[in-house]
Amino acid sequence: MYLADLPPNAVATVVDIVAGPGLKARLIGMGFVNGAKIKVIDNSSGHVIVALDSGFGRVVALSRGVANKIIVEVSQQS
Amino acid sequence: MSELRKGQCDSVIAVVGQPNVGKSTLFNVLTGRRERVGNFPGTTVAMSIGRRRYGDKTMCFVDLPGIYDLKAVSLDEKIARDYIVFGDWDAILILVDLTGGLEGLYLALQVLQLTDRAVVALTKWDEVTKRRIRVDLDGLSRILGVPVVPISALRGEGIEDLLKALESVVETSSRKAAKGIHIDYGSLENTLNSIVKEVTNSFKSDRIDPRGLVALIARGNIDIAEKIGLSHIARVLEDTAKSMNIDVGEHIAESIYRFIRGTFTSLIAIEPLERFEKKGFAYKVFGNPYTGFVATVATLFSAIFIAFAVNTGFPFTTILEALGRSDLAEALESYTISGLISQAFDYLKNWVQSSLGSAHPVLASLLANGIIEGVGVVSSFIPLIMITMMIMSAIEDSGLGPLMAISMHSLFAKFGLSGRAIYPLFISLGCNVPGVMASRAALDDAERFEIIAAASFIPCQARLIVMLALVGFLFPGNPALQALVVIGVYFGGAVLYLLTAKIFRRGVLRVSTPPELILELPSLHKPSLKVVWWDSWSLTKHFIVRAGTVLVLLVAVVWALTSFGPEGFVEDPSQSWASNIGRLIGYAIKPLYGLSEDSSWKIGFALLTGFIAKENLLATIAVMTGAEEYQSALQALGLTVAQGIAILVLFMYYVPCLATVSMIYAESKSIRFTLLVVAYIVAVALLASLLVYGTAILLQH
Numbered sequence: 001m002y003l004a005d006l007p008p009n010a011v012a013t014v015v016d017i018v019a020g021p022g023l024k025a026r027l028i029g030m031g032f033v034n035g036a037k038i039k040v041i042d043n044s045s046g047h048v049i050v051a052l053d054s055g056f057g058r059v060v061a062l063s064r065g066v067a068n069k070i071i072v073e074v075s076q077q078s
Numbered sequence: 079m080s081e082l083r084k085g086q087c088d089s090v091i092a093v094v095g096q097p098n099v100g101k102s103t104l105f106n107v108l109t110g111r112r113e114r115v116g117n118f119p120g121t122t123v124a125m126s127i128g129r130r131r132y133g134d135k136t137m138c139f140v141d142l143p144g145i146y147d148l149k150a151v152s153l154d155e156k157i158a159r160d161y162i163v164f165g166d167w168d169a170i171l172i173l174v175d176l177t178g179g180l181e182g183l184y185l186a187l188q189v190l191q192l193t194d195r196a197v198v199a200l201t202k203w204d205e206v207t208k209r210r211i212r213v214d215l216d217g218l219s220r221i222l223g224v225p226v227v228p229i230s231a232l233r234g235e236g237i238e239d240l241l242k243a244l245e246s247v248v249e250t251s252s253r254k255a256a257k258g259i260h261i262d263y264g265s266l267e268n269t270l271n272s273i274v275k276e277v278t279n280s281f282k283s284d285r286i287d288p289r290g291l292v293a294l295i296a297r298g299n300i301d302i303a304e305k306i307g308l309s310h311i312a313r314v315l316e317d318t319a320k321s322m323n324i325d326v327g328e329h330i331a332e333s334i335y336r337f338i339r340g341t342f343t344s345l346i347a348i349e350p351l352e353r354f355e356k357k358g359f360a361y362k363v364f365g366n367p368y369t370g371f372v373a374t375v376a377t378l379f380s381a382i383f384i385a386f387a388v389n390t391g392f393p394f395t396t397i398l399e400a401l402g403r404s405d406l407a408e409a410l411e412s413y414t415i416s417g418l419i420s421q422a423f424d425y426l427k428n429w430v431q432s433s434l435g436s437a438h439p440v441l442a443s444l445l446a447n448g449i450i451e452g453v454g455v456v457s458s459f460i461p462l463i464m465i466t467m468m469i470m471s472a473i474e475d476s477g478l479g480p481l482m483a484i485s486m487h488s489l490f491a492k493f494g495l496s497g498r499a500i501y502p503l504f505i506s507l508g509c510n511v512p513g514v515m516a517s518r519a520a521l522d523d524a525e526r527f528e529i530i531a532a533a534s535f536i537p538c539q540a541r542l543i544v545m546l547a548l549v550g551f552l553f554p555g556n557p558a559l560q561a562l563v564v565i566g567v568y569f570g571g572a573v574l575y576l577l578t579a580k581i582f583r584r585g586v587l588r589v590s591t592p593p594e595l596i597l598e599l600p601s602l603h604k605p606s607l608k609v610v611w612w613d614s615w616s617l618t619k620h621f622i623v624r625a626g627t628v629l630v631l632l633v634a635v636v637w638a639l640t641s642f643g644p645e646g647f648v649e650d651p652s653q654s655w656a657s658n659i660g661r662l663i664g665y666a667i668k669p670l671y672g673l674s675e676d677s678s679w680k681i682g683f684a685l686l687t688g689f690i691a692k693e694n695l696l697a698t699i700a701v702m703t704g705a706e707e708y709q710s711a712l713q714a715l716g717l718t719v720a721q722g723i724a725i726l727v728l729f730m731y732y733v734p735c736l737a738t739v740s741m742i743y744a745e746s747k748s749i750r751f752t753l754l755v756v757a758y759i760v761a762v763a764l765l766a767s768l769l770v771y772g773t774a775i776l777l778q779h
Binding site (some may be wrong): 011021022023024025026027028029030031033034035036037038039042043044046047049051052058059060061062063066073 | 145146179181328332336365480481488595596597598599601650700
């Protein structure tokens with residue numbers, strides 16, 4: 001399943017990133033790494049807004065093209 | 079680097095941190111001001127430092143670019159990485175913003191693997207405590223192996239402790255070789271250990287722990303191995319990757335994140351992700367694609383509106399004039415900031431002319447119209463740039479900027495721009511000079527150059543006044559048609575802006591992928607006045623130093639062209655070299671629009687003076703035709719409606735003004751790129767204007 005397909009409030013774990021080395025490095029640098037837990041905050045238009053692992057902090061907006069390159073596994077939906 | 083030592087630095091401290099960590103705020107509090115000390119080795123990127131006296135020593139802080147990762151993909155990352163590995167520093171100050179989550183520790187751990195001659199500063203500490211994030215500082219310091227100092231730069235808290243910690247690291251570090259933090263890389267350990275031995279033998283540095291350097295190389299920085307003469311490491315890593323069927327670089331990154339999660343969750347109390355929610359009114363409005371679009375446009379429009387009203391009285395002056403109260407308009411204008419500045423410089427010019435004019439007419443003219451005029455032009459831009467940059471940095475500092483960018487992104491991405499290109503577009507409506515400067519909001523260099531090339535198509539305020547006069551003349555008594563043309567010109571400018579970005583992305587910068595948005599959304603807060611002041615002042619200084627000097631020079635050249643002719647010094651510009659150039663331009667455009675001999679050279683000359691400043695377009699025609707006001711001046715040109723519209727389009731887009739050209743050069747740092755952009759704009763404008771001319775003629779028949 002791709003990150004782009006997750007509904008708002010879904011919590012998932014990053015499994016793989018299928019992207020070129022440059023984009024991949026940028027995503028890893030921000031915390032999108034295998035095993036990282038993420039929560040979808042918003043997924044309504046051209047972009048997906050995601051909160052990362054540590055919960056209270058980093059929120060990242062990804063354009064749909066990027067969100068379609070991140071493979072995730074859903075752990076819980078609310 | 080050793081220049082720093084000679085330049086009265088007792089110790090050199092490299093400052094590194096992720097974007098949004100509060101580095102520039104800390105820099106300002108810590109050092110007061112930054113100064114440029116040449117470039118980073120092998121690059122054209124300016125290296126700047128700030129000094130701070132501590133005791134009887136001077137500490138020099140080197141400002142490294144804000145990066146997320148030490149794996150070098152972008153130039154910024156390479157600069158920071160190479161300075162940390164090869165630079166001549168005494169300590170590294172690592173900034174970590176815990177309000178950005180544990181991920182903020184990722185960069186810190188990469189650096190701490192390399193060395194323990196470092197201090198970790200936890201920034202925005204007031205915010206951390208406000209959010210009740212509990213942090214075990216002693217535990218953190220024990221695990222990281224370096225001092226950990228919480229600071230709140232804006233409140234000036236923790237700065238003394240930070241300096242003390244840095245001083246003690248500098249004092250003690252030289253006694254022993256650096257030791258990095260140990261992160262376990264599991265199945266990679268054997269390979270890494272075998273490389274560590276080699277690196278220890280060939281790379282002698284007591285600042286850098288060889289094991290950390292190997293992990294850095296394995297993370298995907300093979301060029302470092304080449305630099306230290308161990309290029310065969312690439313093969314070793316490739317073989318390992320193949321035999322173990324893993325991506326070595328990713329394995330390293332994952333191990334670091336696993337280390338972070340495993341070690342720090344017990345020391346830093348965080349809320350579980352499931353409970354996390356993004357709240358707030360602004361967030362709701364800007365997060366929604368429709369309301370976000372409207373709110374962004376409305377916010378920027380009113381911000382620019384205020385900036386220009388304060389600065390030039392526009393649009394109130396124009397409204398008053400339209401109501402027939404030019405006396406009031408003039409009075410209002412003379413009390414705006416730019417009005418006051420121009421009065422001061424006019425006074426100075428008159429004083430020079432009257433005291434020197436009779437004895438040394440050439441010298442007086444050079445001083446008044448060549449030099450004072452140039453300085454006056456630069457000065458008149460300063461408040462405008464200052465105010466627009468203040469608005470921009472207030473939006474950025476509040477955290478609203480990224481939200482605005484995502485609301486515009488879907489539309490802009492089609493044209494090879496990210497949503498952040500909305501700022502330059504809006505600021506250019508007021509003036510293209512700060513508009514070009516606002517290209518700094520771009521996500522990457524490709525986008526930045528696209529914006530620099532495209533910004534001048536947006537009609538600025540000076541051009542609006544020309545436009546209003548022209549439509550008033552072309553369509554008298556038909557306000558609907560007038561408004562339609564004005565809207566058309568703005569719409570055309572926006573379309574040209576977007577298309578130019580696309581063309582430059584594909585054709586000049588050779589980037590074929592659409593810009594992808596990966597943008598951190600910092601939490602929203604009230605912008606700090608201090609930060610806004612620092613940011614806007616440093617950008618304004620950049621304008622004065624970089625663009626201002628070019629501009630003063632260009633104005634002097636223009637003075638020479640308009641004051642000298644084939645017969646030497648001339649009082650009347652129509653006898654000057656400039657008018658000859660105007661005549662040439664006139665000859666060139668005459669057949670294109672079927673203009674009369676007389677009006678073609680007047681328009682040609684207006685195009686030349688309009689290049690100096692767009693408001694000259696009308697003034698020149700008025701002077702040339704000897705008309706008292708614009709309507710009769712335009713009348714004297716004897717243009718048909720089709721010619722008039724075509725000339726209007728030409729006037730609107732034909733070339734960036736001198737000040738904008740100076741800014742394009744200052745921002746691109748390339749004469750070739752600047753000339754390319756100017757040539758491109760002239761060509762496109764001519765084409766657009768001829769297209770409009772052809773269409774207008776067709777419609778008439």
